[in-house]
Amino acid sequence: MRLDQRLRALRAEVAPPPQPRGDLAERLRRLSTGQARPGARKVPDEQALAETLGAERLAPGVLQVQRRFELDRRHGCTRLGDCLHALPGLTDGDISDPSDWLFLDTETSGLAGGTGTWAFLCGLMRFEAHGFLLRQYLLTRLDAEGPYLEAIAAELETAGLLITYNGKSFDGPLLVTRLRLAGLSVPFEDKPHLDLLHLIRRAFARLWPDCRLATAERRLLDFARVGDLPGAEAPAAWLAWLRQGDVEGLAAVLRHNRLDLLSLLALAQPLQQSFLDPASTDADVHSVARFQLTRGNADLAFHLLVTNRERLDPPALLDLARLHRRSGEWSEAAAIWESLSEQGIPAAIEAQAKFLEHRERDYAQALERVDRLPPGPERDHRRRRLEAKLEASAARDDGVTKATGTIGQDSRFGVSGPIWDVS
Numbered sequence: 471m472r473l474d475q476r477l478r479a480l481r482a483e484v485a486p487p488p489q490p491r492g493d494l495a496e497r498l499r500r501l502s503t504g505q506a507r508p509g510a511r512k513v514p515d516e517q518a519l520a521e522t523l524g525a526e527r528l529a530p531g532v533l534q535v536q537r538r539f540e541l542d543r544r545h546g547c548t549r550l551g552d553c554l555h556a557l558p559g560l561t562d563g564d565i566s567d568p569s570d571w572l573f574l575d576t577e578t579s580g581l582a583g584g585t586g587t588w589a590f591l592c593g594l595m596r597f598e599a600h601g602f603l604l605r606q607y608l609l610t611r612l613d614a615e616g617p618y619l620e621a622i623a624a625e626l627e628t629a630g631l632l633i634t635y636n637g638k639s640f641d642g643p644l645l646v647t648r649l650r651l652a653g654l655s656v657p658f659e660d661k662p663h664l665d666l667l668h669l670i671r672r673a674f675a676r677l678w679p680d681c682r683l684a685t686a687e688r689r690l691l692d693f694a695r696v697g698d699l700p701g702a703e704a705p706a707a708w709l710a711w712l713r714q715g716d717v718e719g720l721a722a723v724l725r726h727n728r729l730d731l732l733s734l735l736a737l738a739q740p741l742q743q744s745f746l747d748p749a750s751t752d753a754d755v756h757s758v759a760r761f762q763l764t765r766g767n768a769d770l771a772f773h774l775l776v777t778n779r780e781r782l783d784p785p786a787l788l789d790l791a792r793l794h795r796r797s798g799e800w801s802e803a804a805a806i807w808e809s810l811s812e813q814g815i816p817a818a819i820e821a822q823a824k825f826l827e828h829r830e831r832d833y834a835q836a837l838e839r840v841d842r843l844p845p846g847p848e849r850d851h852r853r854r855r856l857e858a859k860l861e862a863s864a865a866r867d868d869g870v871t872k873a874t875g876t877i878g879q880d881s882r883f884g885v886s887g888p889i890w891d892v893s
Contacts, residue, residue: 513715514610514611514711514712514714514715515715516530516531516533516610516611518717519533519610519711519717519720520533522717522721523535523608523720523721523724525608528607528617528621529614529617529618530611530614531609531610531611531612531613531614531617531618532607532608532609532610532614532617532618532621533607533608533610534605534606534607534608534621535605535606535608535724536603536604536605536606537603537604537606537728538601538602538603538604539601539602539604539732540600540601541554541600541601541602543601545691545693545732545733545735545736546687546691546692546693546733546736547691547692547693548691548736548737548739548740549739550601550602550732550735550736552739553735553736553738553739554568554597556738556739556741556742556743557571557633557664557738557742559742559745559746560664560666560669560738560741560742560745561631561662561664562662562765565630565631565662567630568597569596569597569598570629570630570631571596571597571629571630571631571633572594572595572596572625572626572628572629572630572631572632572633573593573594573595573596573633573634573731573734573735574592574593574594574626574632574633574634574637574641575592575593575634575635575637575641575727575730575731575734576589576591576592576593576641576644576645577589577590577591577593577701577704577708577723577726577727578590578644578704578705579705579708579709580705581640581702585647585651587644587647588609588612588615588648589609589641589644589645589648590608590609590708591606591607591608591609591704591708591723591724591727592606592607592622592645593605593606593607593727593728593730593731594606594607594622594625594626595731595732595734595735596629602735604728604731605625606724606727606728607621607622608720608724610711611712612712615648615652616652616654619648619649619652619654620654622645623649623654623655623656623657626657626658626661627657627658629658629661630661630662631661631662631663631664632658632661632662632663632664633663633664633666633734634663634664634665634666634667634734635665635666635667635683635730635733635734636665636667637663637665638663638665638668639665642658642663645658646659666734666737666738666741667681667683669741669745670686670737670741672754672757672758672761673741673744673745673748673751673753673754673757673758673761674686674689674744674753674754675754675757676754676757677752677753677754683730683733686733686737687733687737690737690740690741690744690751691733691736691737691740693733693736695729698722698725698726698729699719699722699723699725699726700726701726701730704723704726706719707719707720707722707723708720708723744758745758745761745762746770748774748778749778749781755774755775755778755781755782755786756775756782756783756785756786756789758774759771759772759774759775759786759789760789762774763789768793768796771793772790772793772797775789775790775793776790784810784813784815784817784818787806787809787810788806788810788815788817788818788821790806791803791806791807791818791821794806800825800829803821803825804822804825806818807819807821807822807825808822811839811842814842816843816844819839819842819843820839820843822839823836823839823840823843823852824836826839827856827859833856833859833860833863834860836856837853837856837857837860840852840853840856841853
């Protein structure tokens with residue numbers, strides 16, 4: 471067979487080229503015609519998001535949403551304007567000008583913190599003119615974090631007092647991390663920071679099942695959220711935007727953030743009331759009184775304990791006795807120690823023993839109290855000291871008796887005179 475004949479035979483034996491599978495063929499057809507596959511990833515449309523949220527585009531990837539709230543607006547049972555007079559009573563410093571206050575709350579890509587966590591939404595609220603201005607900064611692209619953080623830092627720079635809920639442990643440190651990673655300065659590290667979670671814990675931690683913001687809203691503001699997106703779902707909503715261009719989830723996150731900030735402000739009024747009159751909000755009287763003591767308000771602490779005495783447990787009663795003692799009201803303090811000693815409270819027994827030893831000089835009774843204390847080196851030391859005082863006192867009494875005799879009646883003269891004891 472000639473060569474050309476062999477080549478024709480080989481070509482005839484070669485199988486025809488395979489046709490694309492149905493799904494591949496359909497993909498090629500869509501690519502050639504510019505059509506998208508049903509259910510394919512949507513490209514995030516930042517302009518559509520801005521229109522949906524009513525936002526202003528500050529820079530590519532950075533949106534700002536502004537809302538104003540009048541002083542007469544109510545959040546739960548609280549009028550926002552009433553909180554202007556309540557907040558100064560909760561701060562340590564003299565920051566009474568509302569224009570210096572800045573309320574802050576963030577929504578993040580996770581709750582673990584650290585360098586892998588993004589603060590993709592930052593809500594900032596301040597007092598302006600006759601109401602409150604709330605600005606929310608939203609990061610819509612990862613590569614826009616620089617200008618996003620610059621806008622937030624500019625607002626933080628003007629704050630005199632930062633107000634948060636768990637911000638000292640979470641929001642603040644996270645923003646510090648993101649600012650430093652971006653090579654920006656941290657404008658709020660040295661500013662006063664009022665974390666309302668700390669005050670809530672102080673007043674209610676022993677009485678409530680938890681101190682979450684939602685719990686404080688229900689119990690102090692009579693406010694229950696309806697249809698709110700839980701904060702734990704905010705990371706998924708942001709990822710849904712980045713991956714699929716979902717707008718609805720982010721709108722729900724912004725609403726959640728606004729409610730957080732309004733609650734921050736509204737909680738000031740019932741919190742101040744709790745630290746002035748704990749019974750009015752069923753707060754922990756003892757804890758509130760101790761808070762007032764740390765702030766140098768001993769008279770107020772004393773008043774709170776006295777007026778709420780029926781609600782006090784033994785540790786609180788011991789603090790009340792100390793304040794009585796500090797005021798020189800020894801009989802009132804001794805009465806409390808006596809009552810608690812009968813209940814077997816070691817701290818009260820010890821206080822009573824000290825009172826009897828140093829104030830009453832009744833060493834025998836003091837020793838009896840010391841013997842009721844739990845065994846230990848301190849008790850043994852106190853016992854030896856009291857025994858020595860008893861011996862010294864007995865020796866002095868014996869010496870006086872021998873030197874002066876006893877006073878009796880001299881029947882011969884009808885007057886009292888010394889009758890020497892020579893026995």
